[in-house]
Each structure stands twice: as C-alpha cells, then as structure tokens.
Amino acid sequence: MRFTVSASSGRARLGHLALSGGPDHPVAMATPGYLIYNRCGSDPHLPQSPAGILLTPLNHWLDKLALLRQAGNLRQLCRLRPDRQLLLSLTDHLDYYPTPGVTAQHVGLPTRSGKAPLTVELQAELTLLTSPELVQPLADCEIRDGDGRKRARKSVDRSLAFYDRFVTALEQQGGLGGGGPALMASWVGGYSAEERLRCLRELESRGADGLVVEGFRYYNQPVEDFRLAQCESVLTEALQQQQRSQPPRPLYFPGLVHPADIIRAAELGFDLFDGSLPALLTRRGLAWLTSVTGGSWWLHVGDVELLTATDRPLDPGCCCRCCRQFSLSYLAHLSLSNEILASILLMEHNSARLAAFFNELRSAIGSAESLGGLATKYAAAVVPPTAAVAPLANEQARLKDDEA
Amino acid sequence: EVLYLPRPSLICMSMATSNAAYPLKFNIISKCGTTAARTAKMQLPHATVDTPVFMPVGTKGSLKALTTDELSKLGCRIMLGNTYHLGCRPGPEILSSSGGLHGYMHWPHALLTDSGGFQMVSLSKLCNIDEGGVTFTSPYNGTELRLTPEESIRIQNGIGADIMMQLDDVVHSSTTGPRVKEAMERSIRWLDRCLAANARPTQQCLFPIVQGGLDSDLRIQSLDALASRDVAGFAIGGLSGGEAKSTFWRIVKLCTERLPAGKPRYLMGVGLPLDLVVCVALGVDMFDCVLPTRTARFGVALVPEGQLQLKKRQFETDLRPIDDRCSCPCCTGGYSRAYLATLLKEDGVTLGCSLLTAHNVAYMLNLMSEMRQSLVDGKFSEFVRHFFRLQYPNPTDYPEWAVEALKSVGVSLLSGEDVKKSSCNVDGSGDVEVK
Numbered sequence: 001m002r003f004t005v006s007a008s009s010g011r012a013r014l015g016h017l018a019l020s021g022g023p024d025h026p027v028a029m030a031t032p033g034y035l036i037y038n039r040c041g042s043d044p045h046l047p048q049s050p051a052g053i054l055l056t057p058l059n060h061w062l063d064k065l066a067l068l069r070q071a072g073n074l075r076q077l078c079r080l081r082p083d084r085q086l087l088l089s090l091t092d093h094l095d096y097y098p099t100p101g102v103t104a105q106h107v108g109l110p111t112r113s114g115k116a117p118l119t120v121e122l123q124a125e126l127t128l129l130t131s132p133e134l135v136q137p138l139a140d141c142e143i144r145d146g147d148g149r150k151r152a153r154k155s156v157d158r159s160l161a162f163y164d165r166f167v168t169a170l171e172q173q174g175g176l177g178g179g180g181p182a183l184m185a186s187w188v189g190g191y192s193a194e195e196r197l198r199c200l201r202e203l204e205s206r207g208a209d210g211l212v213v214e215g216f217r218y219y220n221q222p223v224e225d226f227r228l229a230q231c232e233s234v235l236t237e238a239l240q241q242q243q244r245s246q247p248p249r250p251l252y253f254p255g256l257v258h259p260a261d262i263i264r265a266a267e268l269g270f271d272l273f274d275g276s277l278p279a280l281l282t283r284r285g286l287a288w289l290t291s292v293t294g295g296s297w298w299l300h301v302g303d304v305e306l307l308t309a310t311d312r313p314l315d316p317g318c319c320c321r322c323c324r325q326f327s328l329s330y331l332a333h334l335s336l337s338n339e340i341l342a343s344i345l346l347m348e349h350n351s352a353r354l355a356a357f358f359n360e361l362r363s364a365i366g367s368a369e370s371l372g373g374l375a376t377k378y379a380a381a382v383v384p385p386t387a388a389v390a391p392l393a394n395e396q397a398r399l400k401d402d403e404a
Numbered sequence: 405e406v407l408y409l410p411r412p413s414l415i416c417m418s419m420a421t422s423n424a425a426y427p428l429k430f431n432i433i434s435k436c437g438t439t440a441a442r443t444a445k446m447q448l449p450h451a452t453v454d455t456p457v458f459m460p461v462g463t464k465g466s467l468k469a470l471t472t473d474e475l476s477k478l479g480c481r482i483m484l485g486n487t488y489h490l491g492c493r494p495g496p497e498i499l500s501s502s503g504g505l506h507g508y509m510h511w512p513h514a515l516l517t518d519s520g521g522f523q524m525v526s527l528s529k530l531c532n533i534d535e536g537g538v539t540f541t542s543p544y545n546g547t548e549l550r551l552t553p554e555e556s557i558r559i560q561n562g563i564g565a566d567i568m569m570q571l572d573d574v575v576h577s578s579t580t581g582p583r584v585k586e587a588m589e590r591s592i593r594w595l596d597r598c599l600a601a602n603a604r605p606t607q608q609c610l611f612p613i614v615q616g617g618l619d620s621d622l623r624i625q626s627l628d629a630l631a632s633r634d635v636a637g638f639a640i641g642g643l644s645g646g647e648a649k650s651t652f653w654r655i656v657k658l659c660t661e662r663l664p665a666g667k668p669r670y671l672m673g674v675g676l677p678l679d680l681v682v683c684v685a686l687g688v689d690m691f692d693c694v695l696p697t698r699t700a701r702f703g704v705a706l707v708p709e710g711q712l713q714l715k716k717r718q719f720e721t722d723l724r725p726i727d728d729r730c731s732c733p734c735c736t737g738g739y740s741r742a743y744l745a746t747l748l749k750e751d752g753v754t755l756g757c758s759l760l761t762a763h764n765v766a767y768m769l770n771l772m773s774e775m776r777q778s779l780v781d782g783k784f785s786e787f788v789r790h791f792f793r794l795q796y797p798n799p800t801d802y803p804e805w806a807v808e809a810l811k812s813v814g815v816s817l818l819s820g821e822d823v824k825k826s827s828c829n830v831d832g833s834g835d836v837e838v839k
Contacts, residue, residue, distance in 0.1 A: 040746055042755040047474075060750075067742050070721040077723075077743050112751075283752055307494045310502045325510050327502060333465065333494045340469040340754050 001133060001182035001209060003031075003271075005248045011239075011269035012365045017250055019053070019133040025082035027133070029053060031250065032266045032361055034275035034354065035087055037094065040064075041078025044279045045347035050355075051083040053134070055254075055274050057092040058126060059109035062116035074130040086132035087184065089212070090118070090141065093255040094223055094276040102140045102158065120162060124169035132181050134210070137166035139186030141214035152190030155215060156199045159188050163206065182209035184252060189238075190215055191231065196238040204242070210250040213270075217255050223280065224383050228261040236268060244269075259297075259357060259381035263374055266361055278350035280383065282343055285335055288353040290317030297381045301346060306332035320352035321345075426609040427566070428636035430455075430668050436784040438822045439813040440660060440687030443779040446668055448566040449607055450506065451481040451513040454776055455668060455689040458680065458768045459516060460697060464489045465509045468697045469758040470765070472511045478732065478766050479773070482514035482566075484692050487559055488523035492544045496562025504564025515565035516692070518672070519556045519598075521574045533573060535590065553597035557610075561603050569639060569672075570598040572613045577645035584617035591615050592629045599633070609636035611670060614659050617642060618651050627662040637668035640688070644673030649805035653682060657812060660687030677706065677771055681791050682809050684775055685784070696764035703748045705741075705760060706767040708794040714745045714760070732766035734759040785815045785822050792817055 007014040015031035035055035036043070043049040061068060071077040075086075091109055101108025106117040123138050139159035143151075163185055170180060185208035189195035203211065216231040217223070252272035253265050257280055262273055281288055285302045293299065301314065309328035316323075322331065322345040334342035364370040429447040436442065446453045460467055460475070463486040467475055475483070485505050494508075502508040505515055524540050525531055531540040537552030556571035571594050573587035595612045602610055612630040616622030630638060640659045643652055656671060663669055670690035671683055680691055696706060703715040705726045712719070712726065722741040726734060734744070739759055747756030778787035788810065796802050799818060807817050814822050 039753050040750050041743075042747055042750075042753050044752050045754050047755060047758060064746060067721050067746065070742070071723060071740075077740065079738050079743075279752075307498060310498055310508075327508070329494060329498060329502065330465070330508050333508075336493065337464040337466075337489070339464060339466045340757060341466040341471065343754060344469070344471065344758075 003210070003248055003250045007366060009365050009368050009371055010267065012267050012371060013248075013269060013271070014362060014365050015248065015250065015271050017053075017271075019085045021082060021085050021133065027051070027053065027083055027085045030362055031271040032262075032273070032365070033271070033358055034273045035252075036084070037274055037276040037279050039092070041074065041080060043347070043351075045282055045343045046351065048081075049084060050351065051081070052085075054080070054084050054086050055089060055276075056086045056130065056132065057089045058118060058123070059091045059096060059111055059116075061126070062109055062118065063111040063113050068126070068129055072129065085134075086130060087134040087136070088127060088130055088132040088181070089136045089184075089254070090138060090186075090214075093217070093274055094257075094280060102142055102155075104158065104161070107138045107140065107162070120165045120169050123166060124173050127170065127181060128173060134184050135181040136184045136186060136212050138162045139188055139214060141186055141188055143190050143215045143218055145218045147190050149190075149192045149195065152188075152192040152195040155188045155190060156195050156202070159186055159199070160202055160206075163203070163208075167206075184208070184210040184212045184250075186214045187211045188215040191234050193234050193237040196234055197241055200238055200242050204245050204249075208249065210252060210272075213251070213253040222386065223255060223257055223276075224385055226255055227258065228256060228264050232264070232268070239269065258383055259378045260375070262357075263361060263371070263378055266365070267371060267375070275351075275354060277383070278347055278354050281350050282347045284386065285342075285346070286350075286383075287314055287346055288350050289315050290353070290356070292380070297378075298384065301328070301331050301342070302335035303332060304336065307336075314349055315353075318349060318352060318356075320349045322349040425605075425634055426636040427606055428609045428668075430637070430666060432666070434779045434782075436685075436779055437782065438785050439685040439788075439810075439815060440657075441684045441775070441779055441784050442687070442689070443776045444668070444689065446689075448482070448514045450515070450566050453481045453514055454773075456680075456684045456772055456775055457482060457690050458772045459484050459690065459692040460765050460768070461486070461692055461694045462509070462511075463694075465505060467761070467765070468701060469754055469761050472509060474733075474758075474762060475511075475765070476513065478762060479769050480513065480765065482516060483511070485515055485517050485563060485565060486523065487517045487520035487556065487563065487569075488527070490517075490563055491520055491559040492542055492549075496559045500562040500564065504562070506564060514567070515563070516567040517560050517563050517565040517569065519569040519571040520551055520559065521556070521571050522673075524551055525574045525576075535593075537571075553594040554601040557598050557601040557603075561608065564604075564608065566608060567637070568598075568602070568608055568610045570595045570610060570612050572615055572641060575615075575617060575642065577618060577642050577647040579617060584615075584619060585622055588615040588617070588622050588626050592626065595630065595633065599635070611635065611637045611639045613639040613641035613672070614663075615642050618647060618655060620655070620658055623655060623658055624662065627659060631662065631664055635667075637670060637690075638663050639670040639672050641672050643671065644675060649803065650808070653686065653805055653809035653812075656683055656688065657686045657809070677768070677791075678795065678803070678806060680768075680771065681775070681788055682806050685788060685810055685813050685815060693768075696768050697761055700761040700764045701757060703745065703756075703760070704764075705744075706764045708791075710795060712741065714741055715748060719745050726763055727767075730763065730766065730770070732763045734763040734766075788815055789817060 002018045005013045005015045017029050019027040021027040036049050036052045038049050038054050040060050096110040101115050106119045108115040109118050118138050127135050139162055140155040185203045189199045217226045250271045253270045254274040257277045285300055287299045287301055307329050313323040314328050314331055364374040427449050430444055432442050432444040434443050444455045446455050459482050461484045499505055499508055539550050542549050553571045560568040572591040575587045614626045616626045668689040671688045674691050675693050705712040707727045719741045744756050747753055778784045
C-alpha cells in the first residue's frame with residue numbers, strides 16, 4: 001500500500017491510496033474517499049459492487065467458517081474481480097453496534113446467530129483465507145456511556161497487546177513482508193484525550209500503516225444517532241498534540257453517515273470513510289437528491305403522491321441509470337409494491353450520488369473558502385431519524401406479498 | 405442539466421398497417437411427425453417470438469430482482485403483466501401517459517396481460533358476479549370496484565400489451581353443477597363485448613379463453629363458439645387449480661384437437677417443467693407460470709433433475725455451481741451453491757435472489773429452446789424421453805398421467821419407441837387404458 005498527499009487546506013488533505021492488487025490489477029483511489037460497503041462479498045442491492053476497496057467486516061463471516069475454510073479463498077468464493085480489493089475490518093458499523101464481550105484473549109463480534117469470539121490466531125488464519133490488502137487487527141473497541149479513564153486505559157492496553165500478537169502471528173504464518181496486508185490499527189481510548197493521545201503515539205511508534213477510529217459510538221447507539229460533534233473535541237485535542245506522521249498514514253473514520261459530518265471530518269484531516277450511506281438510505285426507501293428539493297435533501301420514494309410524476313425522473317440532476325431510464329412514478333410504484341427492483345434502482349442512484357458528493361468534496365479541498373462553502377451547502381444534510389420514515393418492507397414482508 | 409423525456413411506446417413495428425385483422429402473425433416452421441407438437445414464429449408488434457414459448461410473470465411491472473436488460477439478455481421476448489394489480493396501481497391513465505407498460509418499465513419486447521378476472525376472484529374478499537360484470541372489494545384500499553368486460557379492456561388498452569385476454573367468468577376447476585355452464589356461456593357473451601370494446605385493434609390483439617370446467621361437453625360448446633370468432637389466438641383457461649392430472653391432460657388435448665391449427669394456443673397458468681413438456685406434445689404453444697420467480701425467492705433452484713433447495717444444510721459447503729451445463733450468468737459466473745445459500749440467507753442482500761431468478765428463468769427458457777430445436781431436428785420424441793430420464797432416474801417413478809398423455813399422442817416413454825396414436829376421451833373411454 002502506498003499513500004501520498006498531494007495538497008492540503010488546513011488539516012484537510014487530498015491524497016492518493018494505491019494498492020498493488022497483483023501486477024495486472026493495481027487499485028487506486030483518491031482521498032478523501034470511501035470504502036465500498038458490502039455484506040458477504042456483495043453490495044446489498046447491486047449485482048456487482050463498484051471497483052475499489054471493499055469494506056469486509058469479519059463479523060459477517062464468523063458464522064460461516066466451515067464454508068470459508070472449505071472454499072479456502074474468500075475472493076474466489078465471492079467471485080470478486082481483481083479490481084476489488086479488501087479491507088478486512090472487525091464489525092459492520094451499519095447494522096451492528098460494537099457489543100460487549102472483550103477479554104484478554106478474544107473479542108466478541110456480533111453475528112446473526114449471536115456473539116462469536118475472535119482470537120488473534122483465528123484472525124490470522126482468516127487473513128490468509130481472505131487475502132486482503134488491508135487488515136484491521138482485532139482491538140477492544142467497546143464503549144459505553146459513562147465509561148471513564150480507567151476503561152479507556154484498558155481498551156488501549158488490550159488493543160496494543162492484540163496488535164502486537166497479531167503481527168507476530170501473521171509473521172509466523174508467513175503473511176507479512178512484501179506480500180502481506182497493510183495494517184490499519186484501531187485508534188481507541190474512549191473519551192479520554194490522554195488515552196487517545198497515548199494510543200496514537202504507541203501505534204505510530206509501531207509503524208502502523210494506517211489508523212481506524214473506533215470506540216466513540218456507544219453500545220446500543222444507532223448509526224444515524226452518532227454525530228461527529230459527540231467526539232470532535234477529544235479527537236482534535238489528540239490530533240493537535242501529535243505531529244502529523246511522515247510518511248503520511250491514511251486515517252479511516254467508519255460509522256460517520258451524515259454528509260455534513262463527513263465534510264467536517266475531512267476538514268479535521270480524515271481520509272477514508274465507510275460508504276454505507278447508500279445502503280442505509282436505500283433500505284429506508286430514501287433517495288439522496290442532487291439539490292435540496294421541497295426543503296429536503298432526501299426524498300421518500302414510496303409515496304402515493306409521486307405516482308403522477310410520469311414526466312420526470314427521480315432526480316433531474318443525476319445521470320445514473322435509474323434517473324436516465326425511468327420516471328419517478330415508476331420508482332414510486334415499485335417501492336409501494338414492495339418490489340425488489342425498487343431497491344436495486346434506488347441503490348444505483350444513491351451510490352452514484354455518494355460518488356458525486358466525494359468528487360465535490362475533493363474538488364473543494366484546495367481552498368479554505370471552497371471547503372467552507374461546501375460545509376455550508378451540506379450543513380442540513382443529515383439523514384432523518386429512523387422513526388420519521390417508514391422503511392422499505394423487509395424480506396419477510398416481501399415473501400408474503402405474493403402474486404396470485 | 406439532463407433533460408428527461410418520457411419514452412413513447414418503444415419500436416412498434418409496422419403491424420398497424422398490416423392487412424391482417426389483428427396484429428399477430430403465426431407461421432408454423434416445423435411439426436412433430438408423431439405428436440401434436442409444433443414450433444412456430446409468432447410476430448407481434450414489439451417482438452417476434454419463437455414458440456413453444458414460456459412467458460415469465462412480471463406481475464406488477466417488474467420481474468422479481470431482475471432488470472429488463474438482464475431479462476432480455478436471457479433471451480426473453482415476451483412476458484406477462486398483471487391487469488388486476490396494475491389496474492389498481494398505478495392505473496391505466498398513468499400507464500398510457502408513460503407510453504404504456506412498455507415505456508413505464510422500459511421493456512422493448514412483447515407483453516401479454518391477463519384480464520384481471522382470476523385475481524379478482526382469488527384475491528378479493530367479496531366478489532359478486534352478474535351479467536354486467538364483477539363487483540369486488542379492492543385489497544389495496546377496501547373500496548368497492550366494478551370490473552366489466554369493457555372496463556377490463558379499457559385498462560388493458562391503457563397498459564398496451566401486444567396480447568390481451570378477454571374477461572371471463574372464472575370458476576374454480578373444482579366447481580361442478582350448473583354454475584360451470586353458466587360461466588362458460590357468459591364468457592362467450594363477455595368475449596364479444598371485449599372484442600367490441602378494444603379501442604386499439606391494430607396494435608393489440610385479444611385472445612378468448614376456452615372454459616367449461618372439467619366437463620367435455622361444455623368444453624366442446626365453448627371451443628366451437630370461440631373458434632368461430634375471428635381472433636388471433638386462443639387461451640385455455642380454468643386448468644391450473646389443482647384438478648386431477650389425469651383429467652387435466654385430457655381437457656388440454658380435447659382443446660388443442662378442436663382449436664384451429666394455424667393459430668397459437670395459450671395454456672394459462674401452466675406450469676412445472678414436466679407439464680410444459682407434456683402439453684407441448686399435446687399441441688400447446690404458449691405458457692406462463694410464477695414458478696421460476698417464486699421458487700427463486702424461496703431459495704429453490706430448477707435443474708434438469710428436479711429442484712435444489714439451496715437453504716438446506718446439505719448445500720452449506722457445496723462449492724459446485726447450480727448446474728455446470730447451464731449457461732446462465734449465475735452458473736457461468738461461477739457462483740457456488742454454498743455462496744448463493746449464504747447470500748439468500750443474508751438479510752437485505754438482493755444478489756442471491758437476482759442470480760437465482762436469472763438461473764430459474766434461464767432454465768425455463770432453455771427448456772423451451774431445446775424443445776423447439778428438437779422439433780426442427782425431427783427429434784422431439786427423443787427429447788421427451790431424455791427429459792424424463794433426467795427427472796426420474798427410475799422409470800417406475802414416471803407419473804402415470806404423463807405416461808398416458810404421451811402415449812395418446814404416440815410417444816411411449818417406457819418402451820422407448822413411438823407407438824400408434826390412440827384416441828382418448830375425457831371420461832376415459834377410448835384406446836388408452838384408464839386406471
């Protein structure tokens with residue numbers, strides 16, 4: 001992995017992340033950028049995930065170990081094309097909260113069938129089975145509202161110990177060196193600025209290739225409720241006291257879904273985000289528009305009033321297939337009818353919208369004025385709370401909703 | 405700024421100016437020397453369709469989890485839309501202002517719509533039928549609605565499908581007594597009203613539906629009345645409701661023997677691969693069934709040997725594709741049974757459903773394609789025997805009704821050779837022994 005910075009504006013920076021992906025298929029992305037959200041190797045609603053770095057949370061695979069071991073190769077199993085590389089992370093931030101259950105020996109990760117333990121040895125084995133370009137070594141990412149410095153200290157100590165043991169285990173299994181994955185270390189320490197700073201220094205002294213911000217979102221806090229403001233002061237205090245590392249290391253902040261927060265995080269110097277917003281919006285039947293319409297960035301497509309919109313697409317400013325080929329009326333009809341195609345088309349649109357947003361963000365980093373202007377433009381781009389909007393029907397409802 | 409233009413009805417061929425009374429041309433290419441099977445080219449305004457054909461069902465204007473591009477790439481050239489659902493929402497006005505269902509869902513090939521009658525009877529809580537039409541409660545909003553022959557055609561004209569179905573007085577195949585005769589006779593009167601109500605006769609043709617329950621005399625009355633109308637093709641109705649298979653095939657054969665040979669025959673709501681093979685042998689040209697799309701949602705894959713229930717334990721580590729002989733995107737893409745099972749069980753991921761739907765639809769389309777090719781090659785009987793050997797490794801498992809039906813058109817499954825065709829009546833009298 002190679003990460004270079006080409007320009008900056010304050011702490012915000014434009015970068016370039018290059019992965020080897022084998023000699024024939026180098027994968028590169030511009031930063032600030034986002035990882036491709038997927039579950040079990042598949043985009044939730046699209047036939048093929050776009051090219052890029054797939055965010056591959058291990059918690060989805062811990063209840064499928066027999067299959068993984070049988071297949072021997074996750075890339076082969078999931079039919080991943082060479083231009084899709086992997087970041088093997090710990091927990092899917094969209095659907096699972098970091099759940100309690102960390103000991104000195106293992107981290108409990110949430111799966112569909114309950115909590116499953118991840119040990120250093122198991123993670124090393126799975127790293128070899130998945131051949132990721134980037135891996136997040138296991139860490140103590142738990143946080144509860146009210147946890148104090150003592151708990152924060154423990155999470156740092158444990159995480160450092162896991163990190164060191166994981167490095168050793170990988171080396172022993174022959175998985176490091178020139179061909180091995182880059183290590184994205186978990187930056188933990190709760191809400192204690194001192195512990196956060198200590199963790200930062202310890203990880204940089206170990207030569208971690210990059211950092212993943214963890215341990216700010218509380219256990220049982222839904223992803224839409226988590227705002228950057230909740231932890232911004234602790235973050236900036238720690239970042240300001242630490243010299244920016246040379247060579248630069250990519251900073252990844254998962255679990256930030258609101259566009260307003262993504263811009264602010266980019267201003268603080270973060271480079272990578274999880275691209276889970278399209279999935280979050282789509283399963284709630286929301287479309288992210290190119291511009292504020294009717295006072296909102298979001299449009300709930302499953303609305304009977306929209307059936308008469310036969311003369312216009314979902315978003316006139318968008319060039320995705322959904323907006324080029326279909327009317328808003330058809331999309332509303334599909335959504336109201338609980339058709340799977342509604343999710344597919346909506347996901348295409350929302351994915352295209354996210355890509356356009358990040359293009360805009362990167363263009364704005366170059367002058368403080370542009371970035372400030374962008375922050376103002378998207379200040380109200382906050383996903384409405386779940387209770388406010390009825391979601392697209394889930395699979396069970398779809399199965400019941402049958403043709404004659 | 406992208407300028408969005410509503411799409412007009414896509415590529416309507418020059419059928420509108422043809423000399424035919426209706427926009428359908430049916431040219432038989434090859435007939436089986438033994439059975440009643442035949443292969444033909446059916447020209448419609450939006451596509452030329454090779455028959456025998458299987459039509460997937462896109463009930464509400466979308467095939468489950470498949471885009472129209474994907475469906476087209478599988479070779480599908482005609483699919484179904486459901487008048488009952490589409491008539492309720494979004495309704496014919498919205499559809500006709502969008503270039504019909506073709507423009508609305510961006511499907512460039514042919515469409516067929518049913519009349520709405522079947523769902524009305526099966527889905528509505530209250531349903532009153534009189535000579536004028538049917539009064540029922542809408543499941544969408546509970547209001548009282550009325551469906552008459554004229555209204556059904558008005559909705560179907562708004563949808564704009566190449567082939568429309570008449571509104572018929574639907575009775576369940578298990579119904580007996582005078583109601584069956586009443587329904588059959590009323591359906592004929594409703595047919596004439598539907599024909600008169602068709603506002604787009606040069607762009608959309610109308611098929612009558614043969615009724616009469618399981619009574620051969622009533623069926624003959626219906627057949628004779630319908631065959632005397634100048635229509636583009638014929639549908640056989642009232643036969644997918646769980647009636648005894650031994651009666652089912654006899655009624656199908658009765659109909660195909662009496663319907664004009666030069667026009668297509670559409671057996672509504674049928675069916676399983678086995679049903680398709682037997683009914684093609686009996687002379688049916690068109691089929692529709694929700695089987696491939698519905699089973700995909702439940703994780704069931706169709707294969708020549710039967711079905712695979714992918715969510716079962718035995719497939720959890722099965723790394724083979726569904727069928728290595730299959731050329732669908734799922735099988736050629738190398739997706740294993742185990743990985744598909746994983747995807748299907750993962751909430752909120754649609755790829756598994758898309759892939760499996762594509763495979764199942766491809767399976768059905770390929771089955772028809774193989775039948776057509778065997779007819780062109782003069783090897784249809786061989787194909788039938790081969791099909792049965794794959795589905796039933798043990799010949800004693802061959803379903804009795806299928807053996808009898810095929811024997812009646814000259815194919816002996818068990819002896820491996822074609823036999824003299826025998827006549828067979830619905831009540832069981834005739835050459836073929838009825839057990």
